[in-house]
Every structure is written in structure tokens, then in C-alpha cells.
Amino acid sequence: MADRKLTRRGLIGAGAVAAPALAALHEVVPHKGLHHALGGEQSASAAEPSHAGHSGGAGLAMHDGFGGGSVDSEANGFDPSEIVRDFDYGKVSTLPGGQTLREWTVVAADKEIELAPGITYPAWTYNGRIPGPTFRATEGDRMRIRFINGSQHPHTIHFHGFHPDFMDGMPGIGEERGGGTIDTGETFVYEFDAEPFGLHLYHCHVMPLAAHIAKGLYGAMIIDPKEPRPEADELIMVMNGFDTNFDNANEVYAVNTIPFHYVNEPIKVKRGELVRIYLANLLEFDQINSFHVHANFFDYYPTGTRLQPTDFTDTVIQGQGQRGILELRFPYAGDFMFHAHKTEFAELGWLGFFQVEE
Numbered sequence: 001m002a003d004r005k006l007t008r009r010g011l012i013g014a015g016a017v018a019a020p021a022l023a024a025l026h027e028v029v030p031h032k033g034l035h036h037a038l039g040g041e042q043s044a045s046a047a048e049p050s051h052a053g054h055s056g057g058a059g060l061a062m063h064d065g066f067g068g069g070s071v072d073s074e075a076n077g078f079d080p081s082e083i084v085r086d087f088d089y090g091k092v093s094t095l096p097g098g099q100t101l102r103e104w105t106v107v108a109a110d111k112e113i114e115l116a117p118g119i120t121y122p123a124w125t126y127n128g129r130i131p132g133p134t135f136r137a138t139e140g141d142r143m144r145i146r147f148i149n150g151s152q153h154p155h156t157i158h159f160h161g162f163h164p165d166f167m168d169g170m171p172g173i174g175e176e177r178g179g180g181t182i183d184t185g186e187t188f189v190y191e192f193d194a195e196p197f198g199l200h201l202y203h204c205h206v207m208p209l210a211a212h213i214a215k216g217l218y219g220a221m222i223i224d225p226k227e228p229r230p231e232a233d234e235l236i237m238v239m240n241g242f243d244t245n246f247d248n249a250n251e252v253y254a255v256n257t258i259p260f261h262y263v264n265e266p267i268k269v270k271r272g273e274l275v276r277i278y279l280a281n282l283l284e285f286d287q288i289n290s291f292h293v294h295a296n297f298f299d300y301y302p303t304g305t306r307l308q309p310t311d312f313t314d315t316v317i318q319g320q321g322q323r324g325i326l327e328l329r330f331p332y333a334g335d336f337m338f339h340a341h342k343t344e345f346a347e348l349g350w351l352g353f354f355q356v357e358e
């Protein structure tokens with residue numbers, strides 16, 4: 001029974017989250033939802049009053065509810081406020097035939113990360129961060145990724161896109177050529193041409209796959225079309241979550257790893273400026289994820305592989321591994337929430353704010 005009480009689903013079922021309306025979300029959630037979900041002690045009182053006087057950022061201060069302070073980004077070695085605009089173009093040179101070569105080094109490492117103040121999680125990371133680096137190339141470039149497995153477990157990098165089988169990061173495939181499973185201390189160089197253009201993924205493909213992905217071994221890869229997309233303020237958002245009590249269900253949800261981060265530190269954008277969001281769903285265990293933005297609509301380009309949008313909407317659903325590109329402009333200055341329209345996820349960390357400035 002104690003076990004069950006500590007699961008997220010048990011909590012929700014028991015009404016410990018008190019099913020707050022979205023309007024009341026900021027008042028209730030950080031105290032009830034996240035704390036309880038993370039395995040904090042059970043308080044029977046769903047009606048426990050929330051702290052009054054939240055302020056800051058978008059008029060809220062989620063971190064108050066975590067017991068004070070934000071997570072230590074420096075100790076984590078990554079900051080979602082930086083990750084959101086961090087695109088890694090690699091070391092660039094030109095091959096004899098004239099093709100652009102982009103090179104990266106990726107190290108897998110076991111690392112404790114702080115998800116909420118005082119709540120750590122034994123993660124597996126690419127280059128010490130979750131999500132891993134957002135690789136970026138132009139259609140037709142050669143991508144060369146030197147992978148060093150510094151973790152205590154075997155891993156791979158499985159890239160989406162076109163490539164030969166031994167470059168697929170698939171255990172058992174291409175082992176004789178050094179590919180397949182990359183054991184602790186081993187190195188392998190993945191190399192392929194960047195195609196097709198769009199927003200793609202990469203992740204470890206060692207079994208049990210759910211565990212290797214849920215632990216943090218994933219990231220996004222943007223391949224720009226040869227004719228670049230229009231100039232925009234570009235953002236990468238990787239939707240994810242963490243199973244902090246190892247019951248094969250997530251206790252917390254986020255965009256770019258840290259629950260409520262963009263509530264504490266809203267994403268600043270300019271009114272009227274084109275904003276392009278590269279949105280990917282790497283969430284393990286749950287079947288769907290979603291993105292909803294308040295007071296606005298966006299053009300949606302599924303997988304980013306076509307230049308014409310297929311939808312003009314304010315909400316998009318993605319299954320695990322799905323991704324797409326959103327383009328929007330904010331007509332009004334002010335604070336606008338974005339969150340999983342699967343509200344359970346929002347209450348457990350997957351929400352944030354755009355702070356639109358003149």
C-alpha cells in the first residue's frame with residue numbers, strides 16, 4: 001500500500017493533487033503535485049493552503065513551492081534557459097570534394113542531476129546534459145560524431161535519418177565494424193550525410209530501451225534545408241519526464257528537463273517577431289505528450305520535412321519520437337503560458353511562460 005501511495009497515478013487517483021483548475025495551478029501544484037510526486041511525505045490534506053504572495057517572473061514563483069530556491073544549474077552543468085537557444089553546429093571544415101564536414105565529440109557519462117531543489121536523479125547523459133546537444137547541420141553536409149562511452153553501462157547513439165546499417169547505433173548490427181553496442185570505455189565514430197531536412201532525434205538504443213532513454217540519453221538533431229527557413233528567434237524544446245522512484249512511470253514532466261523551469265525563468269521573446277519552436281517528444285512510459293500555447297496559434301510542420309504547414313492550431317499532440325516545427329508571432333506583449341494540454345503533465349512540471357516584450 002505504501003508503494004502504491006507513492007506512485008503518481010496513486011496520488012492522482014487519491015485526489016492528492018486536488019485536480020486544480022488551470023487558473024489555480026500555480027497556487028497548488030508546486031506544493032502538492034510535485035512534492036508528493038517526487039516521493040515526499042504524504043499529507044492527507046489536499047486543501048492545505050498554498051503560500052500567498054507569489055511574485056516574480058510571470059507573476060509566479062514556482063520554486064517557492066519546492067522548499068526554496070531553484071535547482072543548481074551550475075552543479076547540473078546545464079541550464080534550460082541556455083539549452084533552449086543552444087544549437088551546436090560542430091567543428092566545421094570542408095572535405096576534398098567540397099562537402100561541408102561537421103564534427104562533434106559526444107561522451108556518455110553517468111551523472112546525478114538535480115530536478116528540483118534537493119531532489120536528485122541518477123541520470124545517464126550525453127555530454128553531461130539532458131537533452132544532449134542539439135546537433136545542427138544543413139541538408140547534404142557530412143556529419144561525423146565521435147562517441148566515447150564513459151558510462152558504466154553499454155550505450156549507443158541511434159540517429160534518425162538515412163545511414164548505413166552499421167551507423168545505426170543498433171546493438172548486434174555492425175559489431176564487426178566497431179558499431180553496434182559501444183561498451184564502457186569504447187569509442188565509435190558515427191558518420192553520415194545530413195538528410196532529410198527536418199527535425200530529428202537521436203537516442204541510445206541499448207536494451208532495455210525504455211530505461212536507457214528514460215535515464216536521459218536523447219537529444220534533437222536539426223537539419224536545415226539548403227534554402228534556409230526565414231530568419232526567426234529559434235527555440236528547441238524537448239519534452240521529457242523522469243521516473244524518480246523507478247516504478248516505470250514518470251513522477252515529473254518538463255520541457256528541457258527541469259520541471260517548471262520556464263515558470264521561474266520565462267522565455268523572453270519580442271512582440272511581432274517570428275518565433276520558431278523545434279518541438280520533440282522524448283517522453284518515455286507515457287503514450288502521448290502535447291504542447292499548447294495560450295492566446296496564440298501556430299503553423300505546424302510535422303517532422304519539419306516539408307516547407308508548407310499542415311495545420312494552424314494552438315495545440316499539437318505528439319507520440320514518443322514524434323516531433324515538429326511550430327511558427328508563431330505574439331500579437332500582444334505580456335505573459336503567456338505554454339504547457340502540455342495533458343493537464344496532468346502540466347501539473348507535474350510541464351508548463352512555462354513566454355514573456356513577450358515590446
Ligand SMILES: [Cu+2]
Nearest residue numbers: 155204206212
Ligand atoms: Cu544506453
